Amino acid sequence: MSSPLSSDLTLQETVERALARSKADGCVVIATESSSANLRWANNTLTTNGVMLTRSLTVIASVEGAKGTASGVVTRSVTTADDIDAVVQSAENAARDSVPAEDARPLVEGDAAPDWDEPPAQTSIRVFDRFAPALGEAFGRARDDGTHHYGFVEHDVTTTYLGSSSGLRLRHVQPTGYVTMTGKSADLRRSAWVGQATPDFHDVDATALSAELDRRLRWSQRRIDLPAGRYETLLPPTAVADLMIYAYWTMSGRDAHDGQTVYSKPGGGTRVGEQLSPVPLALRSDPAYAGLECAPFVVAKSSSSAQSVFDNGTRLGPTDWIRDGRLTSLATTRHSADLTGLSTTPYVDNLVLDVPDAHASLDDMIARTERGLLLTCLWYIREVDPQTLLLTGLTRDGVYLVENGEVVGEVNNFRFNESPVDLLGRFTESGTTVPAFSREWGDYFPRVAMPALRVPDFNMSSVSQAS
Numbered sequence: 296m297s298s299p300l301s302s303d304l305t306l307q308e309t310v311e312r313a314l315a316r317s318k319a320d321g322c323v324v325i326a327t328e329s330s331s332a333n334l335r336w337a338n339n340t341l342t343t344n345g346v347m348l349t350r351s352l353t354v355i356a357s358v359e360g361a362k363g364t365a366s367g368v369v370t371r372s373v374t375t376a377d378d379i380d381a382v383v384q385s386a387e388n389a390a391r392d393s394v395p396a397e398d399a400r401p402l403v404e405g406d407a408a409p410d411w412d413e414p415p416a417q418t419s420i421r422v423f424d425r426f427a428p429a430l431g432e433a434f435g436r437a438r439d440d441g442t443h444h445y446g447f448v449e450h451d452v453t454t455t456y457l458g459s460s461s462g463l464r465l466r467h468v469q470p471t472g473y474v475t476m477t478g479k480s481a482d483l484r485r486s487a488w489v490g491q492a493t494p495d496f497h498d499v500d501a502t503a504l505s506a507e508l509d510r511r512l513r514w515s516q517r518r519i520d521l522p523a524g525r526y527e528t529l530l531p532p533t534a535v536a537d538l539m540i541y542a543y544w545t546m547s548g549r550d551a552h553d554g555q556t557v558y559s560k561p562g563g564g565t566r567v568g569e570q571l572s573p574v575p576l577a578l579r580s581d582p583a584y585a586g587l588e589c590a591p592f593v594v595a596k597s598s599s600s601a602q603s604v605f606d607n608g609t610r611l612g613p614t615d616w617i618r619d620g621r622l623t624s625l626a627t628t629r630h631s632a633d634l635t636g637l638s639t640t641p642y643v644d645n646l647v648l649d650v651p652d653a654h655a656s657l658d659d660m661i662a663r664t665e666r667g668l669l670l671t672c673l674w675y676i677r678e679v680d681p682q683t684l685l686l687t688g689l690t691r692d693g694v695y696l697v698e699n700g701e702v703v704g705e706v707n708n709f710r711f712n713e714s715p716v717d718l719l720g721r722f723t724e725s726g727t728t729v730p731a732f733s734r735e736w737g738d739y740f741p742r743v744a745m746p747a748l749r750v751p752d753f754n755m756s757s758v759s760q761a762s
Contacts, residue, residue: 306415309352309379310458316383319356319390320364321402322460323607325594326352330417331451334427338443339434341427346420352379353596355604356386357402363395366604370596396605398598398630403608407464415454416468422450426474426501433505442512443483444505446476450496455594463608467590470494473732473741474501477692478508480515485705487511488672488692490533490732492741494586511671514695517704521696521758527667528753529697531657532731532745535648537673538686538715539578539745540736543646545684546616547601548625552635557684557716558625565625567637572620572719576650580643581613586730587742589644601642603628614640617719645742650725657747660726662700668753669695669702672734673711684714689761691734709755724749 304312306326313324328350335343353370367389369382426448437444450472457465475490489504489511530538551558551565560566582591593609595602606628615623624640632639661669676688690708697703726747733743 303376304379306350306454306456307411309373310456312376312379313352313354313383314458314460316380317354317356317387317460319387320359321357323355323402323604324353324458325355325596325607326350326456327453328415329451329453330415331449332418332420332422333447333449334423335447336430336434337445339437344420348417352382354382354386355607356383356390357396357399357605358387358390360395364399365390365393366396366399366598367391367393368597368604396598398603398605398628400603400605400629402459402461402605403463404461405463405465405608408466410466411456411464413466416452418450418452418470422472422496423448426496426499429501433501436505437478440509441481442509443479443481444476444508445479446474448472448474455590457592457594457608459608465592465608467592467594469590471741472496473737474499474504475732475737476504476508478505478512480512485512485515486692487515488734490734490737492730492732492737492743494588511693511695514702515693515705519696519704519706521706523709523755523757525752525754527664528750529657529660529664529667529669530748530750530753531669531671532726532729532747533734534670534673535745535748536731536733536737536743537676537735538713538718539648540646540733540740540743541676541678541686542684542715543578543616545681546626547631548627548635548637549600549631551625552631556681557714558622559682565635565637566622567625568621568623570621571617571716574650574719574722574725575619576617576648576719577615577619578617578646578648579613579615580645580647582611582643582645583613584645584647584744587645587647587744589742593641600631601626601628603630605629606641609639609641611641611643614643644740646740647728647744648746649728650746653725653727653746655724655726655747657726660724660747660749661697661702663724664697664700666699667697668706669697674735676735679712684716685712686714687712687756688735689759691761708759708761710757710759712754712756718748718750721752722748722750
């Protein structure tokens with residue numbers, strides 16, 4: 296074993312020490328180590344690079360009382376064995392000072408996973424060995440063209456060890472990487488953006504990404520001003536991800552049951568079972584989805600309407616949130632499932648939207664467009680009305696006009712007002728599902744696959760001066 300969390304204990308030993316020191320009626324311990332590497336560049340020049348190693352310890356203590364079970368949660372960085380003991384004591388004190396937890400349930404039981412004794416995985420700056428030279432070549436081409444490239448790449452490998460007083464000993468290694476690149480014209484007035492998520496950078500082609508930036512900057516050489524209104528609009532997978540991630544994050548079964556969201560049924564209950572789209576699409580999550588693999592068990596460091604610290608270690612599997620266009624599941628804990636009458640379906644850390652028999656590329660969809668807009672990314676997305684999930688936000692880094700199957704120029708930015716749930720019932724064409732890095736949420740939720748969508752009447756509510 297390697298890379299101790301404290302000066303004298305491995306991560307596994309840290310978990311065992313915390314559990315042994317606990318005097319609570321129940322205890323869950325989560326120890327994590329994150330190894331990360333990054334590169335930054337501006338104006339066609341690499342500016343910084345670095346590596347970092349961080350570790351944290353979370354102790355969740357539960358104590359039985361006359362009125363029920365209370366919990367206390369403390370997360371800290373620790374450097375000594377005494378620090379571990381202090382975190383345990385603080386969690387137990389917090390539990391004893393708390394009122395009974397509404398979501399209290401018996402801790403999930405289990406045994407040690409086969410890989411429990413394996414050391415933490417790590418990354419290094421060498422993860423960019425293929426990417427960095429191609430990036431340097433892209434800088435040379437940009438200088439020759441008089442354009443400017445800016446961007447950031449990061450690769451993180453987080454190893455999680457979860458142990459409990461009920462016998463669980465689970466380990467998960469989560470690699471997460473992404474690249475975000477912005478190109479600007481020589482006068483810095485025009486810009487374009489591309490981004491990609493990746494588990495290991497083996498599938499990242501810096502040459503192709505920079506070529507797409509160049510193509511979009513060429514599109515923007517002609518400027519066309521358009522008024523606000525409803526336009527036929529092509530949403531690339533990145534922009535669809537911007538919207539669908541928000542729709543996923545608001546899928547709390549408890550909140551829907553309490554009448555607070557778009558998934559609430561008028562008059563009470565939830566809309567589970569209701570047809571949301573005439574298209575037999577599927578919105579789903581799966582810890583084993585190829586390229587988007589994520590933790591196959593619950594890791595919860597706090598409780599909310601959609602997750603519970605008492606559910607730590609609960610096994611996760613494929614989950615259909617929408618199947619055949621019908622809402623089939625909402626995110627629930629064991630507690631909220633009992634309240635709502637729904638199945639226990641915790642959140643999973645990835646999201647996929649599939650539309651059957653859709654095989655077109657975005658370029659294919661552009662070629663079939665008589666007149667419409669092509670978005671690239673959305674930003675500053677905010678919720679306006681939770682009952683309809685009406686979102687507002689701004690377009691950014693390239694809105695283009697398509698006429699007779701060709702992109703003919705860049706148009707001004709807009710403020711939009713749309714509901715992603717409503718869009719699922721209105722789109723008229725879909726592309727094939729591909730990995731999609733959200734400009735707005737990708738830093739927090741990168742494991743996403745989406746299709747491009749054609750929306751016949753996307754609401755550009757006002758012209759924006761953002762640039």
